[in-house]
Amino acid sequence: MAPARPASALGSRIGRAAAVVAAISLGALIVVPVLALVTYSPFGSLAGAVQDRGFRDAVVFTLEASGLAVAAALLLGVPSGYLLARRNFRGKSIVEALVTLPILIPHLLVGVALVVLFDRETLFGSVVVRLGIPFLNTIYAVVAVMTYVSVSYAVTASQLAFQTVDPDLLEASRTLGASPATAFRTITLPIAVRGIVTGGVLAWGRSVSEVGGLLIVAYTVYPVGPWAGPITSPASVYLYNLYTIGGLPGAAPAATIFILLGFAIFVTVRLLERLGRVVWRRQEFLP
């Protein structure tokens, strides 16, 4: 007779099985609706969506605006995440709660808040108007909304990434001849980069998927300043329009293209990040 399996081993098998079931369920939850959408449209209609000039303009504009928003989110988020990870100060938990506020606020209200802020009746709005800077229905408004709704991801992911860097490593590098800047460049950044890239990817994903705030501040986007492109809309708003006008058959092909494009960008960024690490390791000084 086979020896009885110890209770702990049985427990761990059940735990593992539960984890696998949870992971498969999660995968299904994420993938099935997307598959339903992606397989809804006949292949030929996808080509039609690609040929739609308005959709192409909206996608290009969204990539530009979201790129700027991610850059702004990282520019603000990475140093803030670093401070939150490395410094203790009074009111830190309040600051951490404030950082997550953009995730909590319904995004329609973000748009409303920006409309109020830039109203010529407010002090801020009146200054902006006097300076001759247009805001509503411009790329500025789009980038502002996108940055607002995505910056929390950049801050939080950076904070977690910097927290994984053991301060002992930095101290050791200092005693081995590295200045604070060199220690940051050679120790902190390479260790934290994966988390920072994750923050950037999340921020980008959040930017391109934003609808509510953009419906309020940039339903239609007019060219302004260096962005002298065609009159367009953010892609999410464009898709919303297609749906309200043409229903599912009208929106599904463009939505499919947009999802596939977004997924391809996600995968590319991850591959580039991995490639970057390999290249970086190759540059190590070896005998």
Add this chain to the structure above:
Amino acid sequence: MTSWSLSGLSSRVDGFTLGPIDLRLDTGGAVAVIGRSGVGKTTLLRTIAGLLPPTAGRIERDGEDLTRVPPERRRLGYIPQSLALFPHRSVAGNVGYPLERRTTAPDPAELRALLDRFSLAHLAGRPTSRLSGGERQRVAIARALAAAPSLLLWDEPLSALDPTARSSLAELLGGVQRDEGIPLVVVTHDPEVAFALADRLLVLDAGRMAFVGPTTQLVDGELTAFLARFIGYENVIGRDELRPHAATALDAWLLERAGPGGLAISAEAVGLVDDASPGFVGRVRQLSPRPDGVDLRVEVEGRTVVARYRPLAGAVTYPRSGSPVRLQVDEKRIRRLAPSVGAA
């Protein structure tokens, strides 16, 4: 010939004050810093390394004031207890790190020589997460030496290593110390490490220097209660501990034989005797096996005494936990202790 000196060095961290510390270190000299947990041993190393700003005092190397010089310009080899190997770099990447900092075109031959010297050449490309404890220690030492240090600072070397790896690494460290002659400050809980690597002891107590003297003090000099515990005496009884209890026969007997700081008796000097012999009667509380017998924790008149029991031919029964025994102390092997005031 390099000479480091610390004069009146103090620092503060999280409300704890270290110092003032006065110490001189010349080429080939090595100081073992010992003391209980939290007395400031690591704080001392970090202050010398420039990782903690001193609140007072001076750090000098060959007469040059380094007190406010940043760590990267002190030419140190600091090995923290965690070893702090860089997880995103290979073995060679770790050892080569200080070489990259010293020059824009580091010499691969120098790196190769270091890897060879510490038997790391075959591991050069391996990530540090896939190294054994001994290999990790060797990488940390090689990396510290790659910085061409004028002082080595070492926090708890050989901790968490198995006995075989410990002794081979201790031998290696001893060799490095002899060959390089780089002054060394080593923090340790281990008398073996202190004895193998250092020629002087610095005992810290609550952030202050409680004792500085040659390591030979441990063998033939006067011992304080702390030093007696440090080198492994199982029964260390301070004189103050005896006074309130001197009413018992055992404490009165011990008090009669105690030095000004109390007395230390190794477990080996306390044996079991039969009921007919004179001795102190107690009850066994705990047994711990040793290579040459069993250590018994025996409660005698409210005091715990550690005795060594060696089963001889014909006497093969071990005492059991809870059983009564009669103890006898070999008077000739009692070590009288010096007072702790002004010493450890």
